[in-house]
Amino acid sequence: MKIGVLGTGMVGQAIAGKLVALGHEVTMGSRTADNPKASEWSGGAGERASNGTYADAAAFGELVFNCTAGAGSLEALAAAGADNLRGKILVDVANPLDFSKGMPPSLFVSGDDSLGEQIQRAYPDTHVVKTLNTINCQLMVDPGKVPGDHVVFVSGNDAGAKSRVTSLLTEGFGWKQVLDLGDISTARGTEAYLLLWLRLWGAIGNADFNITIAKA
Amino acid sequence: MKIGVLGTGMVGQAIAGKLVALGHEVTMGSRTADNPKASEWSGGAGERASNGTYADAAAFGELVFNCTAGAGSLEALAAAGADNLRGKILVDVANPLDFSKGMPPSLFVSGDDSLGEQIQRAYPDTHVVKTLNTINCQLMVDPGKVPGDHVVFVSGNDAGAKSRVTSLLTEGFGWKQVLDLGDISTARGTEAYLLLWLRLWGAIGNADFNITIAKA
Numbered sequence: 001m002k003i004g005v006l007g008t009g010m011v012g013q014a015i016a017g018k019l020v021a022l023g024h025e026v027t028m029g030s031r032t033a034d035n036p037k038a039s040e041w042s043g044g045a046g047e048r049a050s051n052g053t054y055a056d057a058a059a060f061g062e063l064v065f066n067c068t069a070g071a072g073s074l075e076a077l078a079a080a081g082a083d084n085l086r087g088k089i090l091v092d093v094a095n096p097l098d099f100s101k102g103m104p105p106s107l108f109v110s111g112d113d114s115l116g117e118q119i120q121r122a123y124p125d126t127h128v129v130k131t132l133n134t135i136n137c138q139l140m141v142d143p144g145k146v147p148g149d150h151v152v153f154v155s156g157n158d159a160g161a162k163s164r165v166t167s168l169l170t171e172g173f174g175w176k177q178v179l180d181l182g183d184i185s186t187a188r189g190t191e192a193y194l195l196l197w198l199r200l201w202g203a204i205g206n207a208d209f210n211i212t213i214a215k216a
Numbered sequence: 217m218k219i220g221v222l223g224t225g226m227v228g229q230a231i232a233g234k235l236v237a238l239g240h241e242v243t244m245g246s247r248t249a250d251n252p253k254a255s256e257w258s259g260g261a262g263e264r265a266s267n268g269t270y271a272d273a274a275a276f277g278e279l280v281f282n283c284t285a286g287a288g289s290l291e292a293l294a295a296a297g298a299d300n301l302r303g304k305i306l307v308d309v310a311n312p313l314d315f316s317k318g319m320p321p322s323l324f325v326s327g328d329d330s331l332g333e334q335i336q337r338a339y340p341d342t343h344v345v346k347t348l349n350t351i352n353c354q355l356m357v358d359p360g361k362v363p364g365d366h367v368v369f370v371s372g373n374d375a376g377a378k379s380r381v382t383s384l385l386t387e388g389f390g391w392k393q394v395l396d397l398g399d400i401s402t403a404r405g406t407e408a409y410l411l412l413w414l415r416l417w418g419a420i421g422n423a424d425f426n427i428t429i430a431k432a
Contacts (some may be wrong), residue, residue: 098327106327106404111411112317150430181415188322189415192408195327199397199405200429208432213416214366216424 004029004061006054006076008037011093011137012067016041018141020048022172029057031079058084063091063164070096070115071108074122085126089161092116092187093132093140095194104198107191116155116187127161129154130187131169131178134197136207143175143210150210151177155186179213220245220277222270222292224253227309227353228283232257234357236264238388245273247295274300279307279380286310286331287324290338301342305377308332308403309348309356311410320414323407332371332403343377345370346403347385347394350413352423359391359426366426367393371402395429 005016006029019026028038028051038051058064058080068076073094096115098108109115116130131154132140139145152175156162162180169175181189201207221232222245235242244254244267254267274280274296284292289310312331314324325331332346347370348356355361368391372378378396385391397405417423
């Protein structure tokens, strides 16, 4: 499949690298076509990897990942362009982290709204699926790094889109447990969880952890 | 031990009932000394159970549980009185749920503050320990209802207070995993998790669940 990955940071590199390894063609998008990190990545990632602007990556992808920092996601998506995203699945991995008051960050949207919903409202003709935002980027694409049936969540309004993303998560990324929380408003839950994730990170001392759902 | 339980709702009844069953003497406190729910509870809970005002319960307890609704917690604690709480451990089980915009609730404080911190700031001579706020009240006092080593968190500024509360959670309530997240500011994490808990509740269909930490 042709996939666009918006964002050149650790998350974008982890996702894009895994997708190429799985055999997909990937264009990594950034603000400028000559972004050094994206150029270096595509130069070293083989013939299925390329890079360009956000718009290039969104136009290229049948499916698009938003791996930009949450605070810049709406701006990056505006640069990607509604026409390039129309009718496509947008996998939103970003979190609305607000570092303006120092560490640990808080959230710039929470409670009665979420970044996932903001993106879905801004792109009503795109199927936004929020997922993978509750784990470290290395674990996103290598869940076996942590033993057990730990869980990744999906939130989105379109059942078909969630089903396709779930297949990519299970058959592609190797996730054993994918829990569909419901419509995109359930992204409020997974985004807010980041505040607990940050404290677990502090208590555990590294980012190689996740949660498992224990049920009666 | 003599324990005060502030709050007459499901959480207060679950905690107070368990404490009496463990052999503790418990006074359940409410706004008025003749609260029907508290009177009914103490009437049916044996000779170690009594009820009174918030101040009565706080004065009685060597250790005090805040089981009031989050939106009313600061008012209830003001009625309990700083003098009655001075030097004591206050186990804060409340969540800052805001139902003013309908269901599901949001949080009236989140991100760069928490209800646990608000309470600690208001009662600097009391050792606030936030715990048990991430599970349903039945599971709080009967963690064995759900199999596995699922986890309960403690947050607080005083190591001795957290140690005493941890003993009550393990030896008393039967918790196998108690994770100390750090100082009271880590309550931001567990309170924010409620937004995910609410969505898990919706997806799972009942409240008999919790999370386990999976680590590398």
